[in-house]
Amino acid sequence: MSTTAAPLPATEPLTVMGAGLVGSLLSLYLARRGHPVQVFERRADPRRAGFQEGRSINLALSDRGWRALGGVGVANDIRQVGIPMTGRVMHDVQGNLTHQPYGHEGQAIYSVNRGHLNRRLLDLAEAQTGVQLHFGQQCLGIDLKKQQLNLLDTATQQARTVPYTRLFGTDGAFSAVRGALQKTDRYDYSQDYLEYGYKELTIAAGPDGSWLLEKNALHIWPRGQYLMIALPNLDGSFNCTLFFPYEGPESFAALQTPAEVTAFFTRVFPDAVPLMPALEEEFFAHPTGSLVTIKCFPWKYDDDVLLLGDASHAIVPFYGQGMNSGFEDCSALNELLEAHGDAAWPTIFAEFQQQRKPNTDAMADLALYNFIEMRDRVADPRFLLQKKIEAKIATQFPGRWTPLYSQVTFSHTPYAEAWAAGQRQDAIMSRLMPHIQAEADFEQPAVQALVQQEMAAQA
Amino acid sequence: MSTTAAPLPATEPLTVMGAGLVGSLLSLYLARRGHPVQVFERRADPRRAGFQEGRSINLALSDRGWRALGGVGVANDIRQVGIPMTGRVMHDVQGNLTHQPYGHEGQAIYSVNRGHLNRRLLDLAEAQTGVQLHFGQQCLGIDLKKQQLNLLDTATQQARTVPYTRLFGTDGAFSAVRGALQKTDRYDYSQDYLEYGYKELTIAAGPDGSWLLEKNALHIWPRGQYLMIALPNLDGSFNCTLFFPYEGPESFAALQTPAEVTAFFTRVFPDAVPLMPALEEEFFAHPTGSLVTIKCFPWKYDDDVLLLGDASHAIVPFYGQGMNSGFEDCSALNELLEAHGDAAWPTIFAEFQQQRKPNTDAMADLALYNFIEMRDRVADPRFLLQKKIEAKIATQFPGRWTPLYSQVTFSHTPYAEAWAAGQRQDAIMSRLMPHIQAEADFEQPAVQALVQQEMAAQA
Numbered sequence: 001m002s003t004t005a006a007p008l009p010a011t012e013p014l015t016v017m018g019a020g021l022v023g024s025l026l027s028l029y030l031a032r033r034g035h036p037v038q039v040f041e042r043r044a045d046p047r048r049a050g051f052q053e054g055r056s057i058n059l060a061l062s063d064r065g066w067r068a069l070g071g072v073g074v075a076n077d078i079r080q081v082g083i084p085m086t087g088r089v090m091h092d093v094q095g096n097l098t099h100q101p102y103g104h105e106g107q108a109i110y111s112v113n114r115g116h117l118n119r120r121l122l123d124l125a126e127a128q129t130g131v132q133l134h135f136g137q138q139c140l141g142i143d144l145k146k147q148q149l150n151l152l153d154t155a156t157q158q159a160r161t162v163p164y165t166r167l168f169g170t171d172g173a174f175s176a177v178r179g180a181l182q183k184t185d186r187y188d189y190s191q192d193y194l195e196y197g198y199k200e201l202t203i204a205a206g207p208d209g210s211w212l213l214e215k216n217a218l219h220i221w222p223r224g225q226y227l228m229i230a231l232p233n234l235d236g237s238f239n240c241t242l243f244f245p246y247e248g249p250e251s252f253a254a255l256q257t258p259a260e261v262t263a264f265f266t267r268v269f270p271d272a273v274p275l276m277p278a279l280e281e282e283f284f285a286h287p288t289g290s291l292v293t294i295k296c297f298p299w300k301y302d303d304d305v306l307l308l309g310d311a312s313h314a315i316v317p318f319y320g321q322g323m324n325s326g327f328e329d330c331s332a333l334n335e336l337l338e339a340h341g342d343a344a345w346p347t348i349f350a351e352f353q354q355q356r357k358p359n360t361d362a363m364a365d366l367a368l369y370n371f372i373e374m375r376d377r378v379a380d381p382r383f384l385l386q387k388k389i390e391a392k393i394a395t396q397f398p399g400r401w402t403p404l405y406s407q408v409t410f411s412h413t414p415y416a417e418a419w420a421a422g423q424r425q426d427a428i429m430s431r432l433m434p435h436i437q438a439e440a441d442f443e444q445p446a447v448q449a450l451v452q453q454e455m456a457a458q459a
Numbered sequence: 460m461s462t463t464a465a466p467l468p469a470t471e472p473l474t475v476m477g478a479g480l481v482g483s484l485l486s487l488y489l490a491r492r493g494h495p496v497q498v499f500e501r502r503a504d505p506r507r508a509g510f511q512e513g514r515s516i517n518l519a520l521s522d523r524g525w526r527a528l529g530g531v532g533v534a535n536d537i538r539q540v541g542i543p544m545t546g547r548v549m550h551d552v553q554g555n556l557t558h559q560p561y562g563h564e565g566q567a568i569y570s571v572n573r574g575h576l577n578r579r580l581l582d583l584a585e586a587q588t589g590v591q592l593h594f595g596q597q598c599l600g601i602d603l604k605k606q607q608l609n610l611l612d613t614a615t616q617q618a619r620t621v622p623y624t625r626l627f628g629t630d631g632a633f634s635a636v637r638g639a640l641q642k643t644d645r646y647d648y649s650q651d652y653l654e655y656g657y658k659e660l661t662i663a664a665g666p667d668g669s670w671l672l673e674k675n676a677l678h679i680w681p682r683g684q685y686l687m688i689a690l691p692n693l694d695g696s697f698n699c700t701l702f703f704p705y706e707g708p709e710s711f712a713a714l715q716t717p718a719e720v721t722a723f724f725t726r727v728f729p730d731a732v733p734l735m736p737a738l739e740e741e742f743f744a745h746p747t748g749s750l751v752t753i754k755c756f757p758w759k760y761d762d763d764v765l766l767l768g769d770a771s772h773a774i775v776p777f778y779g780q781g782m783n784s785g786f787e788d789c790s791a792l793n794e795l796l797e798a799h800g801d802a803a804w805p806t807i808f809a810e811f812q813q814q815r816k817p818n819t820d821a822m823a824d825l826a827l828y829n830f831i832e833m834r835d836r837v838a839d840p841r842f843l844l845q846k847k848i849e850a851k852i853a854t855q856f857p858g859r860w861t862p863l864y865s866q867v868t869f870s871h872t873p874y875a876e877a878w879a880a881g882q883r884q885d886a887i888m889s890r891l892m893p894h895i896q897a898e899a900d901f902e903q904p905a906v907q908a909l910v911q912q913e914m915a916a917q918a
Contacts, residue, residue, distance in 0.1 A: 185749060186705075187652070188650065188652055189649065191646070191647065191648050
């Protein structure tokens with residue numbers, strides 16, 4: 001065991017490893033509080049020509065993300081380039097459409113381009129006094145005792161040692177910072193992959209950049225064991241993502257030739273295929289991504305290292321909350337800095353992981369739950385009827401019934417509380433729905449009596 | 460991606476990484492089938508003078524382990540140096556004793572010394588034609604594509620590359636072989652630590668090597684949130700293990716001085732303290748061990764690498780099944796070799812992981828379940844009454860009610876089946892026990908009617 005150097009003075013920079021969405025937003029938060037911040041990023045600067053995007057193109061920004069962006073004053077700027085999606089549009093195999101609003105009038109989630117958002121946050125971070133960005137810096141290892149990063153400059157291939165006083169690991173699901181923590185004793189860690197991969201495809205823009213599907217919606221082709229979704233882009237196109245088993249009769253393994261791809265899509269997504277001129281080419285050119293849930297604990301090492309975002313809680317994308325929960329990490333940390341002061345790192349790190357861990361665990365469960373809902377349940381008329389009845393209950397009992405989706409997406413209720421409330425609502429609906437065959441049944445005296453009784457029991 | 464060399468001829472040796480209990484037994488199995496086997500072990504030869512034991516000293520051998528040892532003809536040899544334990548003896552805080560038999564007349568688990576067992580298996584392996592043992596060989600990494608081990612000779616500090624055709628990873632909970640598999644895509648992995656550590660202590664032998672507690676029993680001091688156990692040694696001593704929280708009012712963190720240790724032990728283990736002359740010295744000299752559950756999947760890489768034992772399914776020690784399940788891996792693999800022939804590795808590897816994974820997952824759950832039972836429930840008179848009633852049901856319905864403990868310990872029923880049957884039995888007992896206040900109540904007509912009804916429903 002080596003001797004730890006004496007703590008550096010408070011004017012020493014904070015260190016952020018990873019300049020993706022969460023790292024760049026965190027750097028802004030920390031710098032605006034007056035801390036010098038040095039940021040290291042493995043990849044090249046995404047604002048340079050020739051940069052290759054590595055990840056999914058569209059993201060769904062919702063209230064938690066907006067609040068975190070608002071905290072550093074960039075929400076309005078981003079909203080200009082987001083497309084509001086007010087509900088889901090389900091496409092059945094005959095091409096029939098069903099609409100389901102996400103919330104009440106005026107509520108929406110926003111389709112935004114990951115690359116644009118990241119580049120905009122980097123512009124703001126770079127313009128911010130105190131922030132220094134360093135790209136092409138791969139973390140080869142961390143000496144937690146000596147508080148040193150071992151960094152490789154990917155351009156010069158020179159390795160060097162960089163000391164840190166506080167290190168924030170925002171380097172994503174395959175975090176090098178977490179990798180160092182994983183080697184410490186009694187470190188809880190899990191990585192769980194779905195048996196599903198994803199493939200990104202494109203629905204082309206119409207003539208003059210028009211949208212060939214309803215613009216202000218998230219489109220879903222639910223097919224029981226798999227699904228495709230599409231989110232709108234500003235140029236009139238949609239980014240589609242197929243979530244599909246790796247193996248089995250209908251799977252990536254079963255589609256080996258362009259002819260097999262087209263035959264399959266024509267059979268199961270007939271209304272989409274005419275809008276996808278590059279289908280065959282994209283299917284084989286684009287990589288198949290994997291879907292992992294990562295959990296770990298602790299999120300900190302002593303008072304020196306803290307993990308945020310996907311580094312500590314990567315989730316599957318089916319609730320659209322991966323980025324939003326990472327951004328909420330930034331605003332939650334900022335609130336703790338407000339509460340305890342900028343020197344109280346030991347308290348802040350400890351409270352941060354204690355407060356956030358149960359919530360991000362709940363969000364991981366919710367994301368898997370919504371996978372089943374999106375690929376299967378949204379195609380079920382009984383499920384859609386139940387959602388309508390829930391909306392009626394919400395109207396009848398203002399403030400006493402917030403649908404689970406709304407609590408997760410349009411509120412700042414901690415995820416764990418939202419999930420617990422959603423499970424109570426599910427239990428109530430499983431008792432009510434046997435008495436309801438159509439929307440109008442909700443007004444029947446017997447049903448109303450049951451509803452009153454259930455709601456009284458909740459009070 | 461590098462080119463894979465053509466498969467080597469079948470006379471090329473099989474490679475076993477790790478010469479602990481499972482690795483040495485596996486080597487014997489493979490060599491007796493006619494395969495040349497080269498074995499690499501990180502540590503020095505434990506049969507050399509000066510070797511330091513690194514792990515718990517006593518193990519409880521039960522039927523699965525005996526069958527696996529019997530398969531290579533070493534069961535009788537080991538039985539000579541094992542001490543049968545026919546039941547549990549619970550010690551309460553007043554020093555009162557309660558007996559609970561493990562099974563029926565003639566059934567026992569055996570206390571054996573880990574080091575002796577390992578050394579005996581190594582002697583047999585070394586004497587076996589075809590086996591080559593190499594100690595002091597640390598695995599620095601594995602090139603799965605090139606099928607090469609990178610080994611460091613710990614004596615000379617020389618690293619070298621060793622090719623393999625089939626590699627068996629029997630290198631324990633912190634397996635280097637699994638470490639290589641973990642880096643492949645879509646690898647499911649988890650490590651979960653209990654908030655408890657363990658400390659090994661000694662109850663000394665009496666004059667002339669006599670046993671100062673009942674010899675043929677596993678002794679338990681159940682204390683609700685923690686426990687101590689003791690297993691007999693041949694020399695008259697007992698090895699004690701304290702399972703204890705790391706943090707909290709009664710914890711390792713709370714015992715910092717010899718006086719605190721003695722005061723605590725005297726208060727909670729009063730009958731044991733007079734038998735533990737080295738308590739204070741051992742408490743601070745012996746390390747505090749951590750307790751981890753490891754799960755992963757797949758257990759194989761292509762047809763080249765297979766994990767067995769703790770490398771793929773390390774569990775907590777509370778059911779005494781860690782070694783037994785690892786030994787059962789060896790006999791299960793041998794059965795697949797018998798069924799499919801010694802050239803059918805692709806089939807054998809695939810069937811092995813498919814067959815064993817659900818069973819070792821169930822065993823991991825059972826081991827955690829037994830932690831609660833041993834530290835808490837065995838001190839509850841209602842629990843002990845229930846166990847007596849279960850024994851009566853087993854007698855009344857021969858072959859139709861095998862207690863969970865017996866299925867796990869004294870049978871070869873797959874662990875997953877045993878666990879499912881145990882859960883059904885738990886459900887039945889939760890319905891019966893409210894009608895039973897004493898052992899004699901079992902004979903009451905109303906209780907007998909209920910029992911008949913429950914057993915008919917099981918048929």
